[in-house]
Amino acid sequence: MQLSPEASVENQTAKTSVRDIYLPPERKKISGGGVPHVMAKNFSIYYGEFEAVKKVTADILSKYVTAIIGPSGCGKSTFMRSINRMNDLIPNCHTTGALMFDGEDVYGKFTDEVLLRKKIGMVFQKPNPFPKSIFDNVAYGPRLHGIRDRKTLEGIVEKSLRKAALWDEVCDRLERNALSLSGGQQQRMCVARTLAVEPEILLLDEPTSALDPKATAKIEDLIQELRGSYTIMIVTHNMQQASRVSDYTMFFYEGVLVEHAPTAQLFTNPKDRMTEDYITGRFS
């Protein structure tokens, strides 16, 4: 049988394809979850004239982990940062369409973005602790929102650090400067700092891209721990990571939401040709 070179490549990748590379773990259903928590409808984001995210329509389900994948510059970070309006920091950034959070318009005229960000916590690509002590870092949010009592604060700090699986490592040096922690510890501290304000949604913007494999594993474990308690969204470049930690995956390409499906389905049986090409490494 005569085959063109392209066809043979296609054939090979089809053989070793998605199923063998990514085997998403079996996942338990979360009771009380699965309600649309964030809803986008024809939602577009512009940087000036440039349409960075194009008419996205999607429901992010509560208490589940949703991963966003896609090549660099595809708008995945932009989309996620628009949920808690971090894009407001960028001049000339505006949106069209609707983005609802808990039935409320995120970009509504009367929306208090400060309150919104309290409910939608975010962890950034690079660990970004304040140059303060670990305690002050974690207590920063609660203090902002009016908690002054030392005992209460101590309770919140311990609880948050325990949730972030960092308590055992730092409990005896809470007064040390947070910058003295290792990169992985810093990132988990940032998660703890975000959890301390008791958000409903946790946005993770490539949280492990600046970390070594060991620290990455810890963050991934942490996501598993937090699954079910928070609605989690994670932007990642690492497709294995997406398949390991998420229940749903969104694939963005050039600002368009190409596919949004349960992770198991998206990685083993992608509906869209583009998705398949991307996750099999045909382009990146």
Added chain:
Amino acid sequence: MNLGTRKLLDRSFTALGIGSIVIMAMTLLIVLVPIVSNGFGALVFRGTIEHRKLLYNEFHRGDHEDLQKEIAQSDRYRQHAFAILSNFETELDQMDESRQHEYRGKYKEVKSALQTLLGPLPGEETPALTRFQYGPNRWDKAQEKLQSFLYEKKWDYSNPDEVAKEYFVSRAASFEGTSLVRLFPYVEQNLDKMLLPEWTFYWGFITDSSIDSHIFGGIWPEIQGTIFLAVGAMLFAFPLGVVAAVYFTEYAREGFLTSMLRSANSTLAGVPSIVFGLFGLAFFINTLKVSESKSVLAGSLTLAIMILPTIIRSAEEAILAVPKTYREASLGLGSTKWNTIVTVILPAALPGIITGGVISLGRAAGETAPIIFTAAVSVGSAIGLADIFSSPTPALSWNIYNLASEHEAAAEIRHVQYGMVLSLVTIVLLLNMSAIILRARISKKLKG
């Protein structure tokens, strides 16, 4: 480019760099060494008994009994000189008319030269000005006076094509054959016994008020005035500058107006300081009438306007240097913009802001032109805190200029001028050093 040329270029550039650093260091040395050595001369010198008399009479410092003993000791030698004088006076009375006429004028000169050397002679009225009530305070000055006592300065006008030359004539020679001739060798040999020089550490130079417009005494009014003016300028300029910097970096929308404001700020930083001085006079004193006439308040405000651009600029840069991630982290936790600025951005920018502030403080302390018309007077006593709204003050920068150029006895008080320069340089240096230390400490705290 081949390897040889590259290495040669590297080397020659290194040599050039080291050369320029060496030249800078040399210049610094050439400037600083005389300032330091002469400046310390105002504090540490061989003080005469006249200095100790002055200290006791004017500042009530020193032990009365010791002083009386010393006076008695020096008087023993002085009496002898005075005896020679009175001998000569009787001799003069007995001379015939023409010789009397010849000697009287010269004798008067000798007497006044002796008076500048030893202080008022017995039997004369106490002079009104303090500077004539005491002999030379310093042994080096006493020796200069001794020269003009021993030799008369004359000018040689013989060659009309050239500038007149000075030459010295021994006074003793002109009294040859009279009893006064003994006086000159006697004074020359016994001057140290009449003036009793001893090494003195005159710390009062820093803390005393000046007496008789800086001929004697200290420079405390100037130091205090400088501190008042600089700190006052800071009190106005620092908060204003930081607020403006926060506005520029955090609130202002980029646009025509903002860029205009920004370039106006940069231009303001380059305006000559004398222009600020005139502006201060025209605006704060004549228009706003913050005070009747010159005052510390008007001077501080003028200096504040002058250093404001620098403070804004450095604060702006410090704020912009705060990593964007801090801002994101804080806002992401549901912090308001204002809270983010106060609790995260300003603390992180603090080392830079403080450095800019203290350097501006040093500049405010050292500037002369802005305070000429608004705050400075050449002679005055230290003012109280309550007077800053109405009183002008002496200040180091202005008085250095004044003493060196406009003072009626500028040549007599070189040591005071150098002392003032050293004090000013020290104040500015201390300020800058404290800025560096403070900055290091805060950054260390921030870095953990």
